[in-house]
């Protein structure tokens with residue numbers, strides 16, 4: 001970008017050209033030299049040579065220069081690191097919260113102390129601008145450790161009843177290398193876990209520098225281990241038996257692979273994946289601010305940002321004005337060397353990424369998109385660096401690849417809309433759901449639109465702002481789990497009662513297999529009269545296959561027939577739930593009233609339900625009565641919670657109100673165990689309903705009649721159609737269909753270990769959030785295990801809405 005000869009003062013005055021403003025690379029180069037430009041893994045508090053000795057280069061994308069050789073971790077390296085983390089765990093957990101807090105505080109201090117080294121090293125390894133690493137990445141890293149030093153201190157009081165999960169395997173991408181480390185490592189350590197982290201192959205250096213600083217800061221050995229390498233190393237880490245939790249940020253494709261690889265292993269999993277976030281400009285927006293917003297949305301970090309505002313949606317009446325302003329602003333952007341402090345855009349991470357961007361841009365042109373790049377785009381001197389100019393596409397069709405695929409580069413596509421409703425529809429027309437920006441001077445409009453956007457973060461009149469106190473994470477194919485804030489801490493904790501659970505026992509009997517079925521499924525008229533039905537869309541319906549199965553009592557007596565629901569019935573139930581939006585739109589007060597009413601109506605028929613339970617399970621009278629009474633109480637619990645489990649206003653350090661709102665998933669599947677057939681059903685369905693989800697439920701296959709007897713109770717309790725759907729039949733067969741169903745956003749499964757595995761595995765494609773019991777048996781009568789905030793937390797996900805204030 002810079003010319004070779006030094007211009008005269010007069011010439012500078014006339015041209016008003018920027019001169020070069022380079023930051024010195026000396027500190028970073030000295031650090032690299034001190035390590036002879038060659039690194040092993042960081043395991044057990046020190047650098048160790050890789051077991052198999054293979055190494056590869058990490059380079060500076062701005063000129064291709066090699067910075068250092070790093071180790072390609074193999075299974076033995078991963079194993080050594082996980083063992084170190086396991087060995088460190090007892091002593092780390094034995095520390096007081098205060099002692100752990102001081103360690104996190106020391107990490108924050110060390111990041112600040114070495115801020116300059118880290119900022120330069122990050123800019124070199126990644127190719128991003130120093131302006132951003134110095135002013136954004138590194139300060140946010142320090143802030144993250146300070147914030148989590150606080151959570152460490154408060155863990156036992158703020159998360160009573162929860163405990164750390166154990167060893168965490170964490171895999172991070174190359175776009176914000178140290179910041180992603182901080183987002184992963186800080187909450188894991190604050191909660192009392194130990195960590196094996198694998199940085200991305202293109203950007204391992206700041207993680208290694210950080211690990212070294214952590215040791216220098218006195219972090220006990222083995223608490224934080226870093227294994228470098230590419231995707232193969234990541235896969236080896238995910239495969240390791242010693243992990244209790246996997247946290248991943250990266251592509252949706254690899255997220256799916258990790259979901260598959262971890263299915264059924266009893267791990268906690270959080271995935272932060274891709275995005276194609278909308279940037280919505282209404283006609284009353286401050287257009288100049290909005291244009292600056294676009295710069296921050298898509299040209300921040302070369303557009304290599306998972307939550308980049310990459311789809312510009314502009315209200316038609318101002319579209320021409322916005323485009324004109326945007327083109328003028330693009331002209332003044334500066335792209336070039338990372339360490340030049342006056343640069344806006346740096347280099348793309350690697351040739352493979354540059355190729356991907358180029359290919360998608362060519363495709364967009366071929367699809368008829370109108371491409372604009374600034375006049376200087378082709379004329380910059382790039383010294384062999386991997387640069388791509390800022391690019392704006394207009395006249396893009398909403399269904400085109402350019403509008404749907406994550407480009408992960410400095411390319412924005414623009415479309416227009418006429419009404420707010422159309423804006424919301426266009427914004428949600430994506431398989432992702434990470435973030436969204438809304439620009440309008442009308443607070444009513446902004447706060448009307450924000451809850452309708454299916455995205456984990458909504459920025460009003462701002463974009464790409466982050467803080468440790470506010471959770472971050474996606475909806476739909478952008479993944480699940482949150483990083484930051486209170487909700488981020490839960491990702492590294494588990495309820496203490498989980499460790500006390502007994503293995504699940506399948507009740508004897510249940511749905512007979514095919515052969516027995518033929519005999520037990522009479523198709524005649526009288527038989528149908530004795531057969532319970534499915535409950536779909538507020539109506540009792542016959543199963544699609546017209547099959548039923550016998551429900552036998554404890555003494556072998558034939559109590560009746562239950563419908564054998566199939567794939568088609570599940571689809572119908574999901575469709576009914578999808579349409580049952582009235583329940584989600586109902587006020588929390590309203591939902592509470594319906595749940596109270598349900599409880600009352602159940603209570604009024606307690607005798608009948610008690611008798612039914614006794615006949616099915618052979619329970620003693622007192623126990624059956626106790627189960628009905630507990631079910632009534634449980635409904636009261638969730639009626640009570642419906643308008644009390646609410647959000648927070650976070651104290652983020654900007655002039656900003658950050659609203660953290662728990663939102664229902666939408667359509668949830670709930671698959672129930674055999675034991676306590678009424679109480680377990682109520683315990684699982686009621687919290688999901690209380691939070692506003694529409695539910696497709698599968699009651700106990702062995703004893704389904706407690707649920708099918710509820711139909712009359714439901715009919716008299718004002719529950720809107722589609723809010724609760726009940727499909728009886730083979731638990732694991734129905735569960736597999738629900739897990740695969742793309743319109744089911746979240747799923748709970750309580751049954752066998754095999755069934756739990758299948759649910760996790762089958763959810764990999766559509767990336768629904770799942771909560772399974774891994775074959776453990778809960779005591780539904782114990783309020784600690786059978787009810788409470790864990791259920792409500794799992795029935796919702798948090799959306800953070802940032803609303804800045806001030807003139």
Ligand code: NAI
Nearest residue numbers: 172173199200230231234235250251254273274306406408
């Ligand atoms: P990636 O998902 O392959 O890499 C992310 C991390 O996962 C890296 O540390 C990588 O080594 C590791 N990894 C790769 N394969 C793995 C496996 N099978 N098991 C475990 N770990 C594995 O992303 P990549 O290839 O760097 O970029 C490809 C595309 O992904 C980008 O073009 C972009 O669209 C998207 N991406 C999204 C990010 C986000 O923050 N959401 C970050 C990076 C990339």
Ligand code: MG
Nearest residue numbers: 058059125202
């Ligand atoms: Mg590099």
